[in-house]
Amino acid sequence: MNALPPSFCAWFASRGWRVHPHQQSMLDRAGAASLLLVAPTGGGKTLAGFLPSLVELSQPRPGLHTLYISPLKALAADIRRNLTTPVQEMALPIRIEDRTGDTSYTQRRRQRADPPQILLTTPESLALLLSYEDAPRIFAGLSRVIVDEIHALAESKRGDQLMLCLSRLQTLAPGMRRVGLSATVEDPDAIARFLAPAPHPREIIHADPGPEPDIAMLETGAPPPWAGGGGRYAIPSILDQVRAHRTTLIFHNTRAQAELFFHDLWLQNHEDLPIGIHHGSLSREQRERVEAAMVAGSLRAIVCTGSLDLGIDWGDVDLVVQVGAPKNVKRLVQRIGRANHRYNAPSKALLVPANRFEVVECLAALEAARAHDLDGEPRGTGPRDVLCQHLLLLACSGPLEADATYAEVTTAGPYAGLTRAEFDDCLNFVATGGYALRAYDRWQRLMQRDGRWQLRDPRAAQMIRMNIGTILDPETVKVRIRGRGGAPLGEVEEEFAASLSQGDTFLIAGQIVRYEGLREMTVEVSRSPGRDPRVAVFNGTKFATSTLLTHRILDMFQQRDWPGLPRHTADWLALQRRASRLPQRDRLLVETFPHEGRRYLAAYGFAGRNAQQTLGLLLTKRMEEQGLAPLGFVATDYATLIWGLEDVADPAPLFDATALREGLDVWLAGNAVMKRTFRASAVISGLIARNSAGRRKTGRQATFSSDILYETLRKYDPDHLLMQITREEAMRGLVDFGRIEEMLARVGGRIDHMALDRVTPLAAPMLLEQGRVPVEGAGRERLAEEAARRLMEAAGLE
Structure with a gap:
């Protein structure tokens, strides 16, 4: 066991602390090439990650020793404040600085000339730093890289970008050790492979998970509505909870929902309790004011989104409220951990389903969280648009040799399976723009000299650096x-x-x-x-219910009764069972019925909102071809509801997997989804610049440029690398066809067609999703309520 130096022991004792077992384990294994620590929120995992570095740096040494990477600028700044305390109190000869988009130009230049011993940064700022010619000097002595909240980075292109950067750092500093930190990991082995693929030896440390969280559904006086996502009905009960706690975080899944809820909450806040709002579309000044008030403990509640998901310790939070089904168990666990952010103190959280179906989903999420059953969708291989950007950045730092660069790139976890042909395609695209674009000078960016690739015009490096990143700002x-x-x-x-x-x-x-x-x-x-x-229309993420939660919901439907559900929801499901049947995991339930002069088809695929939306597009196209006169559809996480003029006597042929795939390919070819996806990949890969010296393109300018390029490539070079990337990204992103294929494989052609004479209890809420009451003004809610009551009566629910 590696003993702590006396000054460290004295500091821990002065705080009344003791070294936790997982912190000691991190110190004992400080020399490991790759180490993943899974520890609960509030368990001191950040200090555990830094402890070996602080001990090593207690003896003076110049240059960059430890690089800390965070998914959030605010988290990097928070860690700097927290680390500064022990460093100052133990008088350690360590300089700690952060480097993010908020760091001044003067400080960034000084950091390159004289790096601190510990540098805290983000994936984007690291990529920028690696693009400079002096990167080999800056990172030559790097000993450790700490990746915080690694689970969050592993789920996006930012993580792919970061792993490529780590592959370059390992080349510049062969002795560099990797450390990953996370509180919510569903598959530690997979995250360990992501952090350091073979042949790197990998070790995983599991901390004591601590006490079970105190989580439940909020009991409200009124039942949730049949449709909608705002949670307004629960505001009186939520205010009661705010009064009973010191500080409450009230999470929402979208920014628009957070704004609506905050407005309604404020109107009912007759005691003028201090309440704030925090999300990514607010100005930096607005967010910083709220954050300062949280740290000072002067707010009783904060309505927020994912902007407060991660590991910042914001004041004295003792309750988390999740409004709307969390859609993902890992997200729920992460948010729960914001309350009682202390080791061995149970977190407290309440779930508020926004509508009747979300009651079922919330119960499934609660049971999964209690069972420590975390979800995670496989991400597949690293995206090639990110690799193209990385190659451009490497070229900015100096000439690159293809064989060595390929060997280096394939040491990055997401790109371990990259073939040489795929690599060469990316390099050719970066160098020339590809076959259809090689005649244009603007895309002739690299040239070969003495067997190495370098920038044709060194002045292009400034433009490339200005367009770094995989986060696409909304227009x-x-x-x-x-x-x-x-x-x-x-x-x-x-x-x-x-x-x-x-x-x-x-x-x-x-x-x-x-x-x-x-x-x-x-x-x-x-x-x-x-x-x-x-x-305001915010371009926030609209989460789809995870596969794990979907399967838990479908399994729950097969129970004889539902003692864990409120009476109103259990009665609703029981009535559905009597009127039709409940969906099953290995069968597809399809209902057809008439309602108000239209013929309806409801397909309960439970494939998530994006996939159900795509299924609606494909099914209506097939119905049109068969003369069934579809008029429209609506999609939720669990079903697609289509209405039209003709009965569907046999829905089975509509769900033929081969026909759906062919229909998808035809539909995608000229669709706006493909154009939007192409634009994103064209920006990330460097084909289209977001920024140029002195100005930034508007969204419309970027869209116009990308649409012209898309149509050109579709017509003259449909197998262009960027078109391949676009198809791949569309399939696993906005279209989410993989979830449709998973659903079709799960049901294996077993379709339960229920031909009924009236709307069913499970389908009724989807008719309300259509928004068929186009009334604005004071009477809107009353008319919507009356429409809902009539519909539920038709379904036998009133």
Whole structure:
């Protein structure tokens, strides 16, 4: 066992702390080439990750020793504050700095010339640092890399980018050791392979998970509505919980839902409890004010989104409320961990289903969390658009040799299976733009000299660096209060801004504002006292229910009764069983029925919203070909509801896997989904620049450029690398066809067709999703409630 130096022991004792077993294990295995620590939130895993570095650095040494990588700029800044305390109190000769997009140009230049011993950064800033010619000098003495919240990075292209950067760092510093930290890992072996593929030896340390969290569904006076996602019905009960706790985080799955809920919460907050709102579309100033108030303990509640998911210790939070089904067990566990952020203190959380079906989903999530059954969809191989960007960055730092670079890239976990032909395709694309574009000078970026590839024009390095990153900013414009020195409020999508007329009101930063005009790409607004705003269209992620939760829900349906469900929901499922049947995991339930002069088909695929949306597009296309006159459809996480003019006598042929795949290929070819996906991959791969010196393209300019390129390649070079990437990305992203294929394989052609004479209890809420009450103004809610009551009566639910 490696003993702590006396100064460290004294410091721990002065705090009344003792070294936790997993912290000692990290110290004992400090020399391991790759180490993954899985420890509960509040378990001191960040200190465990840094402890070996602090001990090694207690003896003075110059240069960069430890690189810490965080998915959030705010988390890097928070870790710097937390690490500074022991360093100062033990008088350790260590300089700690962070380097993110918020770091000044002067400080960034100084860091390159004289790196600190510990540097805290993000994947994007690391990629930028590696693109400079002096990267070999900066990183030559690097000893350890610590990747925090590695599970969050592993689920996105940012993680792929980071692993490619680590492969370059390992070349520059062969003795570099890798450390991954996480509280929520469903498959530790897979994350360990992601962090360091073979032949690197890998070790995993599991900390004591601590006490079980205190999680339950919130009991409310009123049952949840049949449809919708806002959770407004539960506000009185949530306010009761806010009063009973010190600080409550109220999580939502989308930014728009958070804004709506905050507005409604504030209207019912008759005691004027201090409540804030925090999400990614708010201005930096707005977010920092809320964060400062949280740290000071002056807020009783914060309505938030994923912007507060990760490991920042925000003040004295003792309750987490999740409004809406979490869709993903790992996300729920991560959010639960924000409460009582201390070792061996149970977290406390309450789930608030936003509608009747989400009651079932919330119960499934609760049971999975209690069973430590975490979900995770396999990501597959590393995306090639990220590899293309990485090759451009390597070329910025100096000439590269193809064989050595291929060998280096394939040491990155996501790219371990990359073939040489795939690598060469990427290198050729980066060098020339590919077959159809090689005649244009603007895409002739690399040339070969003495067997090595280098930039044709060294001045291009500035443009490449300005467009680093895999996070695609939504096409937004800033919102600011009108007048000299008007406060910035945040951002809204360009498309939403274009739809506004003077006098329109909308909701942002928790307040209603009036649109006054667009000035220099900024939406100018004034404050409005109105109570019925429009809502800004935020480009937030719309989560799909995970496969694990889907299977748990389907298994729950097969129970004889449901003692864990509220009476109203259990009765609803029992009525569905009597009127039709409940879906099963290995069979596909398809219902057909008439309603108000239309013929309906409901397919319960339980494949997630994106896949069910795609299924609706494909099924209606096939129905059109068969003369069944479909008129429209609506999709939820669990089903697709199609309405039209003709009965579907036999739905089985509609679900033929080969025909669906062929229909998808035809539909995708000229679809907006493909164009949108192409634009994203073209930006990431460096084919289209987001930024140029002195200006940034608007979303519409980027869309226009990418649409022309897409149509050109589709016509003249359909097998171009970027077209291949686009198809791959569309299939596993917006279209999510893999979930449809999983569903079809699961049911194996076993279709239960229920031809009925009326709408069923399970289908009824989907008719409300259609938004068939196009009424605005004060009477809207009452009319919607009346429409819902009539529909539920037709389904036998009232």
